[in-house]
Amino acid sequence: MNNPTRYSMDTLQTSLMIYVIGIVIHGVQCQLSSPVLVRESETASLRWQLPAASGSFTAVYVISPSGALVLLANTLNNYQVTGNYTARVTYTGNLTADPKVMAFDLRNVVRSDAGDYICGRNGLTDIIPQCGQKLVVLGQPAKPSLNGPSAPVFGRQVTLTCSATSTTVPADHSLTLTYTWQRDNTDIIVTSPGSPFTFTVSSRDSHSYRCRARESRGLESDWSQLYNLEPQCVQCQLSSPVLVRESETASFRWQIPAVPGSFTAVYVISPSGAAVLQANIANYHQVSPDYTARVTYTGNLTAAPKVMAFDLRSVVRSDAGNYTCGRNGITSIIPQCGQKLVVLDVPEVTLSPTCQPHRVYVGQPNAQLICQVTAANPSVTSYIWTHNGSPISSATSREYSLSPVSRSSGGSYTCAGRNSVGTSSVSAVTVEVQYSCASRDHPVQAVKRKATGDSDDLYRQLLTLENERDKAETERAAAETERSREETVKLKLEIKLLERPLESEVFSIPIQTLSES
Structure with a gap:
């Protein structure tokens, strides 16, 4: 590195104190170039063009967010990196001709590096307006907090609020948090992803919700805690639920409460709003066509206490939910009348x-x-x-x-x-x-490509050598297995010969030997 002319490092520390005072008095004097976004430990490449209104100067000073001098460079392109930045900064700018460009790489970025890097003309106190760049160090958003009403009501709107905080620095990074939602661990497609999330409780079944925060051009948080939505029905507090598994028979039974007003018939309404059956005080009943094959009425409305009861056979998941009562139809709901069907089943999973x-x-x-x-x-x-x-x-x-x-x-x-x-x-x-990859941009391939000088031919040669090595190892293993098999056969044959009876050796004498004797 060459030292800039006319400036000594001895004056820089004194000037730095003046600069800090000046920046407090004058405030922000520059509108900086587009920010650089990196994660911790990565390399930040800062680059901006010096404005034409910079005036005459012989050297430009780059000042860190903490007020420390990062480097200085002059119009002869001599430069010097200073202080703790010596091991991490590489100057790549050019101030010899117009447009004059200040550029440098800052390696192994840490959170304390975040903030505005600005320019000083011929020193630390004369700040060049509109000259510099912001470094944003990305962080993972904190785990969100999910809040909702303690008693949501069926048929009414409910608002869930997902709140997370950014850990990206500096605080004025201008990045925004958006939120994604899941219901029962399945993604929800909403009109405008975000928080709060408002919807109408359209099902009488319980569901669990959770949310996750994502920072624009940044990282994604962990999932929030679960919010269990247990809809309340303002018109009914139902009897104890009926719990069955799929294909089993659900036996419903509840007492009709004493309610104001007379009625001649009670309608049983399914969770989907369809009529299941109707029965009158003379105990005449009729099952709706959709349920004829599966429902048997067993209730009694002729005397007090009036009891609604029926069996629902071959239960399926879509049968689950609240079965309620209608007075003389399906629109006039009888309060505190009905029963919930809970369909239990083992999980179903898919591995992705x-x-x-x-x-x-x-x-x-x-x-x-x-x-x-x-x-x-x-x-x-x-x-x-x-x-x-x-x-x-x-x-x-x-x-x-x-x-x-x-x-x-x-x-x-x-x-x-x-x-x-x-x-x-x-x-x-x-x-x-x-051991190779189809994508040129895969990090493993990128490392191999860099090691071979970014040459496609050399890269292919490297992959070929790897394949040949694996093939040779396979062939050697096969040969070793074959040799072991042959030795085993030979050993078994020798053992067999040693175990033969002694007299059998007479019969092994060649025929020509017997004739000579």
């Missing part, structure tokens, strides 16, 4: 990615397998993972990471979900580990 085989690459930093729950009531409480038939004791959640991928990562993976009803059937995927 679903492509067979799922190809990954040696060195790939984070290859994920996800055990996707497609159905479960109650919710899944644990997951079971295997690799080539052996349990993976450390895998207990719905996601399993191969990080980093190695040659031993290949093989068959299965997952299953478990709840209080039972364990799902397993879903499987075969993982194939490859």
Whole structure:
């Protein structure tokens, strides 16, 4: 590095104090170029054009957000990196001709590097307006907090609020947080992803919701805690629920409450709003056509207490929900009249990615397998993972990471979900580990390409050598197996000859020998 002319490092520390005072007095004097966004430990490449109104100068000083001098360069393109930046900064600018460009790389970025890098004309106190650039160090948003009403009501709107905080620095980075939502671990497509999320409670069944924050051009947070939506019906507090599994028979039975007003018939209304049956006080009843084959009425409305009862055979999941009462029709709901049907079932899972085989690459930093729950009531409480038939004791959640991928990562993976009803059937995927990659931009390939001087020919030669090496190892192993087999056969033959009776040797004498005697 060459020292800039006419300026000594002895004056820089004194000038720095003056600069700090000046920046407090004058405030922000420049509108900087587009910010540079990097993650911690990455390299930030800062580059901006000096404005034409910079005036005359012989040297430009680059000042860090903390007020420290990063480097100075003059119009002869002599430059010097200073202080703690010596080991991390490489100057790549050009001030010899117009347009004059200040540029440098800052390696191994840390959070304290974030902020505005600005310019000083011939020193630290004369700040050049509109000259510099902001460095933004990205951070993962904090885990969101999900809040909603404690008693949501069926048929009314509910608002869920997902709140997360950014950890990106500096605080004035201007990046925004957006939110994605899931219901029962399944993505929800909403009109405008964000928070709050407002919708109408259109189902009388319970659901769980969760959210995740993502920063624009940045990172994604972990999922929030679950919000369990348990809709309340303002018109009915139902009897104890009926719990059955699919294909079983659900036996409903509840007492008709004493309510104001007379009625001649009670209608049973399904969770979808359809009439299941109607029965009158003379105990005449009629089952609706859609339920004729599956419903048997067993109630009695002739005397007090009036009891509504019926059996629903061959239950399916769509039968689940609240069965309520209508007075003389399906529109006049009788309060506190009805019963909930809960359909219990073992989980159903799908292991994704679903492509067979799922190809990954040696060195790939984070290859994920996800055990996707497609159905479960109650919710899944644990997951079971295997690799080539052996349990993976450390895998207990719905996601399993191969990080980093190695040659031993290949093989068959299965997952299953478990709840209080039972364990799902397993879903499987075969993982194939490859030592080359189809994508030119894959990080493993990029490293190999860099090692060979970014040459396609050399890169192909490297892959060829790797394939030949693997082939030679396979051939050597096969040859060793064949030699071992031959030695085993020879040894067994020698043992067999030693075990033959002594008299048998007489019969082994050649015929010509017997004739000579």
